[in-house]
Amino acid sequence: MTLAVRPHPDPGRSAPRGADGDTGAAEPGTPAPGTPGANPGAVHPRTSPQRRRRRRRDAMLFGALIAPNLIAIIVFSYYPALYNIGLSVMEWDFVAPSPEFVGLENYIDLFTDPSFGQVLLNTLVFTGVSVVGSIIGGLLLGSLLATKVPLTGFAQTMAFAPHMLPGAAVGILWLFMFDPNYGLSRWVFSLFGAASPDWTTTSDWSLWAITIAYTWQRLGFVTVICYTAILDLPKDLYEAAALDGAHGGKLLRHLTLPLLSPIIFFLSITGIISAAQAFDIISIMTSGGPGVSSSTLSWMVYEEAFQKFDIGTASAAATVLLAILLVITYLQVRVGDRKVNYDS
Numbered sequence: 001m002t003l004a005v006r007p008h009p010d011p012g013r014s015a016p017r018g019a020d021g022d023t024g025a026a027e028p029g030t031p032a033p034g035t036p037g038a039n040p041g042a043v044h045p046r047t048s049p050q051r052r053r054r055r056r057r058d059a060m061l062f063g064a065l066i067a068p069n070l071i072a073i074i075v076f077s078y079y080p081a082l083y084n085i086g087l088s089v090m091e092w093d094f095v096a097p098s099p100e101f102v103g104l105e106n107y108i109d110l111f112t113d114p115s116f117g118q119v120l121l122n123t124l125v126f127t128g129v130s131v132v133g134s135i136i137g138g139l140l141l142g143s144l145l146a147t148k149v150p151l152t153g154f155a156q157t158m159a160f161a162p163h164m165l166p167g168a169a170v171g172i173l174w175l176f177m178f179d180p181n182y183g184l185s186r187w188v189f190s191l192f193g194a195a196s197p198d199w200t201t202t203s204d205w206s207l208w209a210i211t212i213a214y215t216w217q218r219l220g221f222v223t224v225i226c227y228t229a230i231l232d233l234p235k236d237l238y239e240a241a242a243l244d245g246a247h248g249g250k251l252l253r254h255l256t257l258p259l260l261s262p263i264i265f266f267l268s269i270t271g272i273i274s275a276a277q278a279f280d281i282i283s284i285m286t287s288g289g290p291g292v293s294s295s296t297l298s299w300m301v302y303e304e305a306f307q308k309f310d311i312g313t314a315s316a317a318a319t320v321l322l323a324i325l326l327v328i329t330y331l332q333v334r335v336g337d338r339k340v341n342y343d344s
Contacts, residue, residue, distance in 0.1 A: 081322065087315035094309050106316040115292045122207055123276060123296040123321075130215045131271035135264060137215070138222030145223070146230040156224065163220040171284025174213040175200065203293035206286045210294055214281050218274070222267055229263045230256075261340045269332055276325055297321040 088106055090099035110116055145155055162170065177184040178199035185196040199209040233256070241255055257264070277298050282288060288295035288303060295303070297317055305314035 084315045084318050088319045090312050092311040106312040110316050118292050119295050119300050126211050127275040129211050130275045133215045134218040134222045137219050138226045141223040142226030145227045159223045160220040162217045167280030168284050170217045171281045200286050203290050206294035210285050265336045265340045
């Protein structure tokens with residue numbers, strides 16, 4: 001019977017090394033293959049100094065590339081917001097050497113002010129009507145332009161023109177149109193045998209005057225966005241729906257609107273944020289009056305800060321506006337995750 005003798009490894013020879021200089025030997029404390037605690041698929045590579053230096057270099061390059069935008073966002077967005085929140089618990093009039101801490105007194109005064117509820121309601125009405133009105137009007141005009149009406153290019157330019165006009169110019173234009181004696185409003189109402197209302201000088205119409213003007217200004221932007229989105233809709237889906245007998249309202253409800261839901265979602269978020277901060281049209285047309293009938297939170301911030309020099313109350317109103325926008329945006333995102341269709 002012959003016994004095979006297994007040669008012992010030469011202690012003077014080292015184990016073969018890998019590409020990164022590893023010997024392939026197991027780390028101390030690592031279960032050997034075949035033992036109950038070993039994981040056959042686990043790999044425990046050692047990080048080489050070259051790889052660590054490369055990771056540090058990539059991290060430094062990444063930081064250098066994002067630093068300008070990150071600094072701009074912090075300096076011009078986050079810092080002013082945090083500073084405004086700090087001023088909301090202070091009392092200051094631009095004259096005193098330093099603000100005086102008053103705690104929640106500004107918020108208490110704000111929410112106990114009888115006119116604050118009207119300002120909140122004006123903000124909600126102005127924002128809601130202008131956003132919904134511009135989206136509905138933009139969808140209708142965008143669909144009309146997508147049908148290749150005559151002079152489509154000219155129609156696109158004219159539809160987008162209001163968005164390019166400054167808010168002050170739009171306000172002046174609509175002041176002339178709403179003039180009860182010489183404006184377009186007088187002619188329109190005369191067709192029905194009625195007198196034109198005093199749009200900007202009566203509390204019953206002033207809020208609707210600035211809402212119509214702002215909706216008209218934003219309508220051009222929404223129309224162009226909707227027109228471009230409608231042109232990109234897949235034609236084969238419409239051909240299949242037509243073969244199944246879908247026409248008119250059913251086609252709009254079950255095909256067009258679901259396909260355009262990402263665009264509508266985008267327009268609703270940007271529209272609410274933009275309308276809640278509208279200022280120039282209000283300043284030109286009504287200055288928030290008569291009384292507070294057309295005053296919104298954005299106008300209240302200006303009025304408290306630069307007319308009454310009450311920085312604390314103005315900052316509190318701005319903080320409330322910020323909180324409302326954050327809540328609305330959060331709810332929109334939550335609803336959008338369930339309702340918006342991102343499938344092409």
